[in-house]
Amino acid sequence: MNAMTQSGLSTATPALQIEDLRKSFGKAEIMRGVNLSIGAGERHAVIGPNGAGKSTLFNLITGRFPPTSGTVRLHGHDLAGLAPFQINRMGLSRSFQITNIFPKMSVFENVRCSLLWAQGYRYSFWNMVNRSRALTHAAEEILEQINLTNRRDLPAGVLSYAEQRALEIGITIAGGANVIMLDEPTAGMSHSETDYIMDLIRRVTENKTLVMVEHDMGVVFGLADRISVLVYGEIIATGTPEEVRANPKVQEAYLGAVLEADH
Template identity: 85%
Template sequence: MSSALHLDGLRKSFGKTEIIRGVNLEIPRGERHAIIGPNGAGKSTLFNLITGRFPPTSGKVRLHGHDVTGLAPFQINRMGLSRSFQITNIFPRMSVFENVRCSLLWAQGYRYSFWNLVSRSRALTEGTHRILDQINLTARAELPAGVLSYAEQRALEIGITIAGGADVIMLDEPTAGMSHSETDYIVDLIRTVTEDKTLVMVEHDMGVVFDLADRISVLVYGEIIATGSPEQVRANPRVQEAYLGAALEAEH
């Protein structure tokens, strides 16, 4: 199976402080992969290196075999990778429908055509409704996005993330701050919308991780100390010592 993402010797330093210390990781197409680790392990920094927000100090990032190291985030996005953020990133005064429609514009070929009236585009409207149906927000389409519940706003952001047609989806803490029922709703949504896509997620909720992930990588102090199936990671003594035991105890 060919890889969707391949990280080769990835390092990142801020001044004299090395945050990411030689990460090597290969994620096959279609895999759901979770990155876990304690606070300060470098998980968000690693996400930012992959998506082009930060340039690496050294090493390579390959997307579907293409070297994307040092490319701008919008260039990487156009090559098929899209991400969400820890903090909900929507346009609160625009309607739910308009939020999704904006994210579809580039994928539908509109580019920078100011004379196009997007409201008249049947393909754009149908595509927007299709995404809204996927994320269970059709009934909320005309509401301002800012009045949605927290879980619904996260669902909208996931809809925005997938709207451009990317086949590699990166989600940063998708269930952070949610109740059990909200978490169940988002987990079911993620499972549905990432079917046949590659999912890479950072997540602290071990129940979510073990429910969704095909494989898990454990990042500690900027290094991956283990990668394997949920069962393998759960049973790994080094992971238990460094992170997993304390994380599981904290949930009970």
């Protein structure tokens, strides 16, 4: 639980603190001064129409794009100038819209590779990873978490789409990151696959900070503690699912049309 003042506001350092974040590509201004604070242990969803800047926001937070101006802090540490791998080693990990696995390697090998740095192997390639009981045990624990133990020795490329997404989530959490960012984790899934991934996300992000971009409002309202609505590079509202659903600006700009389309 976060430390709380008598006024009910958290006194703890936010997991992510974004201040006046801006990004332009040439003359096109994509991010227009985003301010956002996400508490440790919070599950936070970012929603908005196509082209709103959601993936750009993720890329700015994770160091894939440098901001034009503004700051991003992870647990109070300024991320300016850091490469994605450096940010990852500070405890932030992300998945992508397109499944990002090694299809010809086994499911187990995919997870084991993602564990190497966290397990202290660094660049010591002479270490015989096959002989490491600790590494094998850690990989098997993650396979159990993501319900893929019975797929352990299969090439990752033969898994179903939902299983591949589950594997990617396993890879994302393998390094021990305490801030997990998921970009449209249930895109293209059936209802049963979505339920499977929702349950998985809920379990593997327990006691971690989750930031996700998602279009499925059932997933958003089912998982998120708070929601931010991004429209044309600006956050127009942040609040609990109930507050966001009832916000007239959100209904006008985005949510009303989405909810109507879902029926």
